[in-house]
Amino acid sequence: xxxxxxxxxxxxxxxxxxxxxxxxxxxxxxxxxxxxxxxxxxxxxxxxxxxxxxxxxxxxxxxxxxxxxxxxxxxxxxxxxxxxxxxxxxxxxxxxxxxxxxxxxxxxxxxxxxxxxxxxxxxxxxxxxxxxxxxxxxxxxxxxxxxxxxxxxxxxxxxxxxxxxxxxxxxxxxxxxxxxxxxxxxxxxxxxxxxxxxxxxxxxxxxxxxxxxxxxxxxxxxxxxxxxxxxxxxxxxxxxxxxxxxxxxxxxxxxxxxxxxxxxxxxxxxxx
Amino acid sequence: xxxxxxxxxxxxxxxxxxxxxxxxxxxxxxxxxxxxxxxxxxxxxxxxxxxxxxxxxxxxxxxxxxxxxxxxxxxxxxxxxxxxxxxxxxxxxxxxxxxxxxxxxxxxxxxxxxxxxxxxxxxxxxxxxxxxxxxxxxxxxxxxxxxxxxxxxxxxxxxxxxxxxxxxxxxxxxxxxxxxxxxxxxxxxxxxxxxxxxxxxxxxxxxxxxxxxxxxxxxxxxxxxxxxxxxxxxxxxxxxxxxxxxxxxxxx
Numbered sequence: 001x002x003x004x005x006x007x008x009x010x011x012x013x014x015x016x017x018x019x020x021x022x023x024x025x026x027x028x029x030x031x032x033x034x035x036x037x038x039x040x041x042x043x044x045x046x047x048x049x050x051x052x053x054x055x056x057x058x059x060x061x062x063x064x065x066x067x068x069x070x071x072x073x074x075x076x077x078x079x080x081x082x083x084x085x086x087x088x089x090x091x092x093x094x095x096x097x098x099x100x101x102x103x104x105x106x107x108x109x110x111x112x113x114x115x116x117x118x119x120x121x122x123x124x125x126x127x128x129x130x131x132x133x134x135x136x137x138x139x140x141x142x143x144x145x146x147x148x149x150x151x152x153x154x155x156x157x158x159x160x161x162x163x164x165x166x167x168x169x170x171x172x173x174x175x176x177x178x179x180x181x182x183x184x185x186x187x188x189x190x191x192x193x194x195x196x197x198x199x200x201x202x203x204x205x206x207x208x209x210x211x212x213x214x215x216x217x218x219x220x221x222x223x224x225x226x227x228x229x230x231x232x233x234x235x236x237x238x239x240x241x242x243x244x245x246x247x248x249x250x251x252x253x254x255x256x257x258x259x260x261x262x263x264x265x266x267x268x269x270x271x272x
Numbered sequence: 273x274x275x276x277x278x279x280x281x282x283x284x285x286x287x288x289x290x291x292x293x294x295x296x297x298x299x300x301x302x303x304x305x306x307x308x309x310x311x312x313x314x315x316x317x318x319x320x321x322x323x324x325x326x327x328x329x330x331x332x333x334x335x336x337x338x339x340x341x342x343x344x345x346x347x348x349x350x351x352x353x354x355x356x357x358x359x360x361x362x363x364x365x366x367x368x369x370x371x372x373x374x375x376x377x378x379x380x381x382x383x384x385x386x387x388x389x390x391x392x393x394x395x396x397x398x399x400x401x402x403x404x405x406x407x408x409x410x411x412x413x414x415x416x417x418x419x420x421x422x423x424x425x426x427x428x429x430x431x432x433x434x435x436x437x438x439x440x441x442x443x444x445x446x447x448x449x450x451x452x453x454x455x456x457x458x459x460x461x462x463x464x465x466x467x468x469x470x471x472x473x474x475x476x477x478x479x480x481x482x483x484x485x486x487x488x489x490x491x492x493x494x495x496x497x498x499x500x501x502x503x504x505x506x507x508x509x510x511x512x513x514x515x516x517x518x519x520x521x522x523x524x
Contacts, residue, residue: 049388138371145331145365146385147357147437 037229041159044151055157062126062158063165066119067172073118074173077110078102078180086188095189099200102181107209111174113260116219119169120252124227127158128248131231132241140232155232159224166220167213174213207271215263222259223252282345283308284441284473285330290339292325299325301497302339312467312474313502314484316519317494323477324368326494327443330475331365332356343441361389364434364472368446370426372418378405378429379414385436404432408462424455428462435466442467442474448483460486481520493519 081102089095131154134140143150182196227248234244285307292300299322307313315323328334330341332348341348343359351359372381382401390397405411408428413421418429427447434442447463448456460483467474467487478484484491485505492502493516501511508516 134373137369137374138367139373141328141333142365142367142371142373142433143384144333145360145363146388146433147360148385148388149353149357 033233034225034229037232038225040151041155041225041228044149044156045160049152051153051157054153055160058157058161059165062123062161063169066122066165066169069118069122070115070169070173071176073114074106074111074176075180077114077173078106078177078182079184081105081110081177082181082184086185096199097203098185099182099191099196100203102185103178103197103200104204104208106174106177106181107204108212109264111177112170112212112216112219113256115170115173116166116216116223116256116260117253119166120219120223120256121249123162124223124248124252125245127224127227128231128234129241129245131228132234132244135232135234135244136237136240150232155228158228159221162220162224163217164220166216166223170213170216207267211267211271215260215267218259218263219256222255223248226252226255282342284344285475286340286342287326287330288340288342290326290329290341291337292322292329292334293337298497300329300336303494303497303499305492305499305502307473307475309473310471311490312476312488314476314478314488314491315494316479316481316484316491318519319479321494322497323479323494324445327365327445327475327477330443331360331363361437362439363441363443364437364439366427366430366434366442366444366447368449370418370423370430372426372429372433374418377415377417378410378421381418381429382433382436385433389437401432401436404435405429407435407466408432422455424451424459427451427459431459431462431466435470438470440470440472442472444474444476444478446478446480447476448478448480456480456483457486459483463487481522 082098085101085105086095086098089098089101131140134154140150140154143153178197178200182191182193185191185196230244230248230251234240236243283306285305287303287305290300290303290305291298303326305313315326317323325334329336330343330348332351335349344362346355346359348356348359372378373384376384379398379401382404383397386392386397386400387394390400392400402411402414405414408431410425410428410432413425413429418426421429431447434444442463444463447459451459463474463476464487466472474487476484476487489504490502491505491508493500493508495515501508501513501516509520511517
């Protein structure tokens with residue numbers, strides 16, 4: 001089964017075929033099935049009925065409730081960046097560049113990727129487990145026989161919520177990272193917030209901010225699609241739910257990191 | 273492309289040469305079945321003989337390998353997703369474990385299909401749902417979550433939800449499984465009452481013989497993926513087939 005790709009890849013299920021061959025077949029099958037899944041998802045997104053109330057509920061559940069994680073991750077990144085780079089910059093006599101380095105680094109890469117990975121840990125596991133449990137207890141079948149399309153109610157709302165909320169959470173992480181970075185700098189050598197921002201923003205350009213922030217919408221799409229797919233294909237009781245949750249997190253994290261490589265290059269090509 | 277509607281006197285459920293396998297294991301090996309309008313058919317058989325699979329095929333949750341299923345004259349395999357959704361509005365399905373949405377209250381569970389299929393104001397939908405809950409004796413538990421009520425109560429709520437869209441076909445998967453004899457007979461009486469009131473065509477999958485006798489007009493006994501025999505309880509009793517006798521008399 002394609003949806004057990006994670007299990008096969010990480011040795012959770014013993015297959016009769018050699019492990020590598022089985023994993024390869026699973027990988028190909030998985031990609032073969034995710035295409036039609038995305039088509040059904042797009043139909044669920046753009047063809048009525050639209051589940052507005054459920055979408056708003058998911059914005060809160062997946063987005064607003066991830067706010068503390070995003071803020072904490074951003075702040076921690078800001079502190080670490082300030083501590084690590086400060087020493088190096090002082091050594092080269094370029095301490096004045098610290099605000100710029102901190103702000104640009106946070107906005108361009110650290111903020112988006114750390115937010116996406118941490119939020120995917122929470123959100124993908126949650127979606128995978130929730131839909132997996134609904135699948136194995138026949139709640140998704142019950143929805144279908146009630147003439148309600150689960151792609152409208154369950155999948156489209158969750159994926160769309162991930163796409164909308166990830167850039168917003170990234171903004172929060174960036175903000176907290178810059179604030180925490182400033183506080184860290186101030187503790188060693190006092191610098192006003194105004195000067196810190198002026199110095200930093202002097203070097204920050206439009207391509208440093210908007211495209212990297214918006215690319216997290218793609219990360220949201222990846223984590224939403226992967227988690228919904230794994231959940232909707234769960235089977236085998238509690239073990240199946242656990243497998244759906246685990247593979248949702250692992251696969252979405254891996255795909256986010258891999259896609260980041262391509263997106264970074266794409267942004268560099270579009271905004272040279 | 274769907275097949276045109278048959279004349280109204282045609283049986284609402286017609287199954288012909290239905291076959292289904294999973295991973296090379298044959299579950300259904302050619303099922304032929306008809307259920308007349310207003311009739312209740314109980315499908316009996318040992319565990320693992322494909323009874324539940326048959327029910328899921330009837331509602332389009334799974335696709336057959338070959339053979340045909342006609343619901344109200346419409347060939348299920350040929351229906352588009354939209355047409356299948358329309359066909360499902362005329363079918364109610366009671367799952368073996370009720371399959372209630374565990375994050376919604378009892379009332380919200382019954383409201384769920386109504387909110388999406390019936391163009392009525394919220395207050396009227398709630399009134400309809402409360403009426404359905406009253407019909408199954410669950411009106412006092414409307415605000416509880418499924419996890420807070422017993423298995424028998426969950427079955428009742430499942431039945432109310434299955435009836436929400438006023439279907440003319442009711443499919444029940446093991447309605448009395450896992451229930452004590454008293455609760456099981458209450459569920460039987462409830463199904464019988466609702467069938468009489470609404471004149472629905474029903475297919476009930478069970479291995480509870482007393483329950484099947486109570487609620488059915490006709491019984492069909494499955495063995496090894498086929499219908500071994502069908503008819504009234506008396507007709508099954510008079511069969512000389514060893515398996516039928518063993519099944520009816522609970523002998524090994």
